[in-house]
Amino acid sequence: xxxxxxxxxxxxxxxxxxxxxxxxxxGGQDPLRPLAxxxxxxxxxxxxxxxxxxxxxxELDAAIRAAGGRPVMLDFYADWCVSCKEMERFxxxxxxxxxxxxxxxxxxxxxxxxxAEHRALLKRFKLFGPPxxxxxxxxxxxxAKARVVGFQDARRxxxxxxxxxx
Numbered sequence: 001x002x003x004x005x006x007x008x009x010x011x012x013x014x015x016x017x018x019x020x021x022x023x024x025x026x027g028g029q030d031p032l033r034p035l036a037x038x039x040x041x042x043x044x045x046x047x048x049x050x051x052x053x054x055x056x057x058x059e060l061d062a063a064i065r066a067a068g069g070r071p072v073m074l075d076f077y078a079d080w081c082v083s084c085k086e087m088e089r090f091x092x093x094x095x096x097x098x099x100x101x102x103x104x105x106x107x108x109x110x111x112x113x114x115x116a117e118h119r120a121l122l123k124r125f126k127l128f129g130p131p132x133x134x135x136x137x138x139x140x141x142x143x144a145k146a147r148v149v150g151f152q153d154a155r156r157x158x159x160x161x162x163x164x165x166x
Contacts, residue, residue: 031082032089048093049101051075051108056117057124060107067105069138071166076122076132078112083151084131094154100166104135135164 020034054060054074064072075092077084091097111118111130125134125142133148146164148157 032085048088049098049106051106054107054109054121055115057120060109060121063105063107064136064140067136067138067140071104071138071164072107072136072140073101073104073164073166074107074109074134074136076109076111076125076127076130076134078110078130080112081130086151087131087133091152091154091157094157097154097157097161100158100161103166133160135166137165 020031052063054063060074075087077088092101109118109121111122122129125132127149131148131150135143135146137143143164146160148160152160
């Protein structure tokens with residue numbers, strides 16, 4: 001015989017699954033808030049910094065050379081990566097973080113498709129997959145102490161930006 005707690009948890013799981021399903025089939029793109037796009041007058045998140053896409057090692061090297069002595073931040077991202085979406089929504093768009101990121105050239109390696117070029121980029125930096133955020137100085141050298149693997153909230157990421165000199 002099931003307890004009331006087990007039944008309540010089962011109903012909650014069913015409702016959460018239904019919300020995810022409805023959100024997905026109606027065009028929702030945020031797994032953390034699957035129904036947010038359906039609300040009229042929903043509050044938009046903070047402004048997202050503009051990232052330049054890079055899809056290969058050659059594109060990355062060219063973008064770092066073109067940075068003109070500015071520091072560079074490279075974000076490894078994938079559409080299926082929940083932590084990547086959290087970084088995008090809660091960390092990079094946080095006003096304090098976004099203002100500090102204006103000092104850097106922002107690059108994004110979208111490795112969703114997992115192509116050979118994407119795997120080569122991940123291998124070059126010894127990353128298993130996203131999320132990963134790397135920083136490069138004005139000479140294009142990675143600042144290993146500032147490397148981020150996984151999610152960081154805005155407060156912790158601000159400390160990382162201190163380490164990266166941003």
